[in-house]
Amino acid sequence: MFKFLKNKVKDALDKISKKVEDEVPDEVPEVLEEAKETKKEESKENEVKPTEVKEVKSKGIISKIKKSISTKKISESKFEELFSELEMALLENNVALDVIDKIKKDLIGDIVDKPIKRNEVTSKILNSLMGSIESLFDVESVDVVKEIKNKSEKPYVICFVGVNGCGKTTTIAKVANYLKKNKLNVLMVAGDTWRAASIQQLEEHGKNLDIRVIKHNYGSDPAAVAFDGIKAAKSNNVDVVLIDTAGRQHSNKDLMRELEKIVRVSKPDLNVFVGESITGNDCVLQAKQFGDVVDLGGVVLTKADVDEKGGAAVSVGYVTGKPILFLGKGQEYEDLEVFNKKSIMDSLGI
Ligand SMILES: Nc1nc2c(ncn2[C@@H]2O[C@H](COP(=O)(O)OP(=O)(O)OP(=O)(O)O)[C@@H](O)[C@H]2O)c(=O)[nH]1
Ligand SMILES: [Mg+2]
Numbered sequence: 001m002f003k004f005l006k007n008k009v010k011d012a013l014d015k016i017s018k019k020v021e022d023e024v025p026d027e028v029p030e031v032l033e034e035a036k037e038t039k040k041e042e043s044k045e046n047e048v049k050p051t052e053v054k055e056v057k058s059k060g061i062i063s064k065i066k067k068s069i070s071t072k073k074i075s076e077s078k079f080e081e082l083f084s085e086l087e088m089a090l091l092e093n094n095v096a097l098d099v100i101d102k103i104k105k106d107l108i109g110d111i112v113d114k115p116i117k118r119n120e121v122t123s124k125i126l127n128s129l130m131g132s133i134e135s136l137f138d139v140e141s142v143d144v145v146k147e148i149k150n151k152s153e154k155p156y157v158i159c160f161v162g163v164n165g166c167g168k169t170t171t172i173a174k175v176a177n178y179l180k181k182n183k184l185n186v187l188m189v190a191g192d193t194w195r196a197a198s199i200q201q202l203e204e205h206g207k208n209l210d211i212r213v214i215k216h217n218y219g220s221d222p223a224a225v226a227f228d229g230i231k232a233a234k235s236n237n238v239d240v241v242l243i244d245t246a247g248r249q250h251s252n253k254d255l256m257r258e259l260e261k262i263v264r265v266s267k268p269d270l271n272v273f274v275g276e277s278i279t280g281n282d283c284v285l286q287a288k289q290f291g292d293v294v295d296l297g298g299v300v301l302t303k304a305d306v307d308e309k310g311g312a313a314v315s316v317g318y319v320t321g322k323p324i325l326f327l328g329k330g331q332e333y334e335d336l337e338v339f340n341k342k343s344i345m346d347s348l349g350i
Contacts, residue, residue, distance in 0.1 A: 002310030094280025094311025106132035162274035164247030167302030173205035174336035189229035190215035194246035250289035302328030
C-alpha cells in the first residue's frame with residue numbers, strides 16, 4: 001500500500017541532489033572576495049588593533065570558507081527547475097494539483113536561499129517534503145464511536161454516498177461490524193433500491209453480522225426507506241443507523257436530487273463520501289463534487305490494499321477539508337482501518 005515515496009519520489013530526489021552537486025555553484029568566490037577584503041582590513045588593523053581581535057576575525061573567515069565549500073544555496077529560479085522532477089513524480093502518483101502547489105510553497109520556504117550541506121540535499125528536501133505531507137492531514141478528525149456515544153438522542157445516523165462500485169455497501173458492513181465490536185447497536189437501511197440485487201447484498205451482510213436491515217421493494221423511494229429505518233431505530237433504542245445509497249455519478253442530476261432528498265428526510269449526523277483510493281485524482285474530484293451537494297463530514301477510502309500510489313490518500317483531506325475516517329483494505333469485514341496519520345506516513349516509506 002502507498003509505496004510511492006519508496007520509488008518514484010526518491011528517484012526524483014536523487015536526481016535533484018545530483019543536479020545540485022553538478023550545477024549549483026558554491027558560495028566560495030563571494031566568500032573569497034570577502035576574505036581578501038578582510039585581509040586588507042587586517043593589515044591596516046595590524047598597526048593599531050590588539051592581536052586577539054585579528055585571530056578571531058581570521059578564524060571567522062576560515063570557518064566561513066569551510067562552510068561555503070561544504071554548503072550550497074539554491075536560488076528560487078534553480079528551485080523551479082529542480083522541482084519539475086519532483087512534480088512529475090507526484091503527478092504520476094495521483095497527487096492533486098492543489099497539493100503539489102502547497103508542497104512546492106513549503107519546500108521553497110524551507111530550502112530556497114538557505115545554506116544546505118552538500119551531503120544533506122536529499123535528506124533536507126525529503127524532511128521538508130514529509131513535513132509538508134504530514135501537515136496535509138491537519139484537518140479536524142472525527143472519532144465516530146465517540147460521536148455516536150455522545151449523542152443524547154438516539155439514533156446517530158450515517159449516510160454513505162459515492163459513485164457506482166466504489167465500495168459503499170461493503171464499507172457499511174465493515175463499519176457495522178466495527179461499531180458492533182464497540183458495543184453499539186446497529187441497524188442498516190437498504191437505501192439502494194436501484195441496482196439489481198443490492199437489497200439482497202445488504203441483507204446477506206445483515207445475516208452474517210446479525211444486524212437488522214430495513215428494506216422496501218426495488219424501485220421504491222430510498223428517502224422513505226431511510227425514514228422507516230430511523231423510525232424503527234428510535235422505537236428499538238438502536239444507537240446507530242447506517243444508510244446505504246445507490247451508486248451515482250455527479251453528472252446525473254436526477255440521482256443527485258434523489259440523494260439530496262434522502263439527506264433532507266433522514267438528516268444524517270454524518271454524511272460519508274466513499275471513494276476508491278486507486279482512482280486517485282478522480283476520487284478527490286468526486287469527493288469535492290459530492291461535497292457540493294451534501295454536507296460531507298468525512299471520507300472513507302476503499303481498496304487501499306490495491307493502491308500502490310497513495311495520491312488520493314494524501315490529497316483528499318486537504319482538498320475537501322474533511323478527514324479520512326477509515327481505510328478499506330480488503331474484502332473481509334475486518335479489513336477496515338481507523339484512519340491514522342502515522343500509519344499512512346509509515347506506508348509512504350519514511
Ligand atoms: N480489494 C478491495 N475490494 C473492495 C474493498 N471494498 C470493496 N471492495 C470490492 O469492491 C466491489 C464493489 O463493492 P460494493 O460494496 O458492492 O460497492 P458499492 O459502492 O456498494 O457498489 P454499487 O452499490 O453498485 O454502487 C466488491 O467486489 C467489493 O468486494 C476494499 O477495501 N478492498
Ligand atoms: Mg452498493
